[in-house]
Amino acid sequence: MGNPKAFxxxxxQEAGYRPLHDRIHxxxxxxxxxxxxxxxxxxxxxxxCGVPFCHWACPLGNKPPEWNDxxxxxxxxxxxxxxxxxxxxxxxxxxxxxxxxxxxxxxxLFDHEPTTNREDExxxxxxxxxxxxxxxxxxxxxxxxxxxxxxxxxxxxxANAMNLMGYEVTVYEKNESAGGLLRYGIPNFxxxxxxxxxxxxxxxxxxIDFCFGQDIPLDDFPxxxxxxxxxxxxxxxxxxxxxxxVAGRDLKGVYFALELLAQQNRVLAGMEVSKEDRITAKxxxxxxxxxxxxxxxxxxxxxxxxxxxxxxxxxxxKPIEGPSDPQNPWPAYPRTLKTTSSHEEGCTRRxxxxxxxxxxxxxxxxxxxxxxxxxxxxxxxxxxxxxxxxQPEIIKAELVLLAMGFLxxxxxxxxxxxxxxxxxxxxxxxxxxxxxxxxxxxxxxxRYLKDKNHPRx
Numbered sequence: 001m002g003n004p005k006a007f008x009x010x011x012x013q014e015a016g017y018r019p020l021h022d023r024i025h026x027x028x029x030x031x032x033x034x035x036x037x038x039x040x041x042x043x044x045x046x047x048x049c050g051v052p053f054c055h056w057a058c059p060l061g062n063k064p065p066e067w068n069d070x071x072x073x074x075x076x077x078x079x080x081x082x083x084x085x086x087x088x089x090x091x092x093x094x095x096x097x098x099x100x101x102x103x104x105x106x107x108x109l110f111d112h113e114p115t116t117n118r119e120d121e122x123x124x125x126x127x128x129x130x131x132x133x134x135x136x137x138x139x140x141x142x143x144x145x146x147x148x149x150x151x152x153x154x155x156x157x158x159a160n161a162m163n164l165m166g167y168e169v170t171v172y173e174k175n176e177s178a179g180g181l182l183r184y185g186i187p188n189f190x191x192x193x194x195x196x197x198x199x200x201x202x203x204x205x206x207x208i209d210f211c212f213g214q215d216i217p218l219d220d221f222p223x224x225x226x227x228x229x230x231x232x233x234x235x236x237x238x239x240x241x242x243x244x245x246v247a248g249r250d251l252k253g254v255y256f257a258l259e260l261l262a263q264q265n266r267v268l269a270g271m272e273v274s275k276e277d278r279i280t281a282k283x284x285x286x287x288x289x290x291x292x293x294x295x296x297x298x299x300x301x302x303x304x305x306x307x308x309x310x311x312x313x314x315x316x317x318k319p320i321e322g323p324s325d326p327q328n329p330w331p332a333y334p335r336t337l338k339t340t341s342s343h344e345e346g347c348t349r350r351x352x353x354x355x356x357x358x359x360x361x362x363x364x365x366x367x368x369x370x371x372x373x374x375x376x377x378x379x380x381x382x383x384x385x386x387x388x389x390x391q392p393e394i395i396k397a398e399l400v401l402l403a404m405g406f407l408x409x410x411x412x413x414x415x416x417x418x419x420x421x422x423x424x425x426x427x428x429x430x431x432x433x434x435x436x437x438x439x440x441x442x443x444x445x446x447r448y449l450k451d452k453n454h455p456r457x
Contacts, residue, residue, distance in 0.1 A: 003072065006044035012113035013042060017341045024303045027188040027268055030341045031095070039123050042116045043071035049106050053331070054117060057104035059436035060093075062086045064101055064117045071120060080128035083121060088160050089199060089435060091129070092153065092182060094122025095191050097432045100333065109330055112323040129198065136205040142166040144449060147229040149216050152180020153431045154422025155235030156199075157438025158445075159208050162233070165446055169208045170229075174215035177269075180237055182431070184262040187297050189304070189341075193269065219412060226415040231445045234414075235438060237423045238406035244289065248358030253365030255279055257294045257403035264301055281307035285396050287368055288312040289355055290403030293340075298401045300342030311348040311395060315386075317375060318351035356392055358400065367394040419445050 015032040017023065023030045034042065046068035054064045063082065070079035083090050097118055105114035128134050144167050148159045151173040163169045177183060179196045204210065216222065218236065225232055241256045243249070260279045267273060281302035288295045288302075291314030299310050319325070319337040328335045343349065357369040371392045375384040408427035411420060421441035422434040 003044040004047075006041070007047050007107055010041055010045050012045070012107075012116060013038060014116060015119055017344070020345055023189065023341075024345050027264075027304055029095075029192050030189050030300075033123060033126075034119070039120065040072050040074065043068040043120050045107065045113075046072075046115045047106060053104040053106060054101035054115075057100040057331075058086075059100070059430070059433045060087050060439075061436075062101065062117075062121075064115065064120075067124060068115060068117070068120060071124060076124060076127045076131065077133045079124045080133050083124055084128075084134075087121075087435070088157055088439070089153065090121050091125040091195055091199065092191065093432050093435070094118055094125055095195070096182075096186055098430065100430075100432070103333055104331065108323075134202065136202055137164065138206065139164050139166045141168060144168065144230040145170070145228070146231045146233065146445065147172060147225055148233045148235060149225075150180060150235035150237060150422075150424065151178035151210065152235060152237050152422065152434065153182060154237075154424070154434035154438035154441075155180065155233070156203070157435040158233045158235060158421055158442045159438075160203060160206075161439050161442035162231075162445065163203070163206055163208050165442070167230075167446075171208060171210045172214040172216055173210065173212050176212055178210055178212075184265055185258055185294070185297075187261060187301055188265060188268055189300055190297070193265070218409070221412065221414060221418070223415075226417055230417065230449055232415075232418045233438075233441055233445060234411075234418065234420045234424055235422045235441075236409070238409060238428045240407045240409065241402065242404040242407055244355060244402055244404065246355060246357050248360055248365070251358050251360040251365040252363055253360070253398055254358055254400045255402070257288075257290070257298050257401045260301060260401055261294075261297055264305070279399075281305040281310075281399050283308055284398040286310045286399045286401065287395055287397035288401045288403055290314065290405070291316065291349075291351070292403065292405065294405075295401070295403035296340040296342045298403055299347050300340075300345060302399075302401075303342070303345045307399075309348070310346065311350070311397070312343075313350045313353040313355070313370065313395075315354055315373070316351065352389070354386065359394060365398055365400060367396050368400060369394050417445075417448065419448075 015034050017030045046065050048065040052065050067079040067082040099118040101117045102114040108114035146162045146167045146169050148155045148171045151171050159169045159171050263279055282305050286302045286307045288298045302310050319335050321337045325335050352373050354371050354373045359367040369392050372390040373386050374389045378385050406428040419441050421437045
């Protein structure tokens, strides 16, 4: 702990976002960075608590007190090595993680000014790449082969861990490039895809092979894969979005959120899309159904495409406004109102809204019939009952984006040497949890192969 009084003398300072009138005209990252002096001052605020709840709250077991102290002292190389000891991809979590560690920070509990762990993490990693602290590692091979199906954060984490253990790793990916949700779900204004490509080049240099355009069916899993490889790790995520099967669902103009987000990211990567297939919000009134991060990403994308207006509706009640929720106290994650950079760019937000019907003319969407509802306790217990509160109304919309989450996949019985990780195993969750699951699953696969008394281990 470099400065024992810093948490008293120095207030939390976030880097903030680029000016609104500037950022909505491009897909560049919206988040700014602090200069070196300011960043070191923020790192100095970490109190190196006797019980570091930040470490406890992080799915990866990151140790912010250690690398914040190194950052404060100016030892950026040590800070990175301490960070990378638990997190293989801190440049990603440093951009898109909701920072569970900050919600558990004692300073957050004390005065709602937690240490800026997430921003510090990103700054440390960028410095490490810039200064050449990150170099390829070439482990000694043990002669065993591992296949990873899916190249999202969990698949890449598993592949990285197995590769560093000495296994020959091949990653199979159905899309044209690796990254999964990072590449095809998260907009560029939150995560520049060059950040992904930089890490992928390093993984390839370290010996991982990538095979793209390989859509491997899980319901009829190829036995050749389980015989050709000593172990197989499935990391295919949650590919099935939750649908809204109400009248008018087949109208032109109603899409799943990832249809828009993935296509926009591909367009930015240089892919050509025909006018008929192009999903665009340009000049349209847009309705986003779903109040989570994916819905927020749709709002930001719609603004950058030139929409006329954006409305976001959510079927659940409005979260409490403020830094904490008395009904959901620590150590639980605070269920408070979240306002993202996309919301700041302009959006009408409504809660307790049920969607009744998609309305259209000549096969094209023109509006959505909705109804305000209330939630009442269920006298039989269980899920509260939804009851109408007002008369139905119609929201004008030429584009609707369904951002209501994803269905947890069902898996058949696999062979003993097949392991499932990430969202494919646990259902849709955070990038940081997916990475942690990939690392843990790699360790399970390694133990399995060692327990088999393989002569090469």
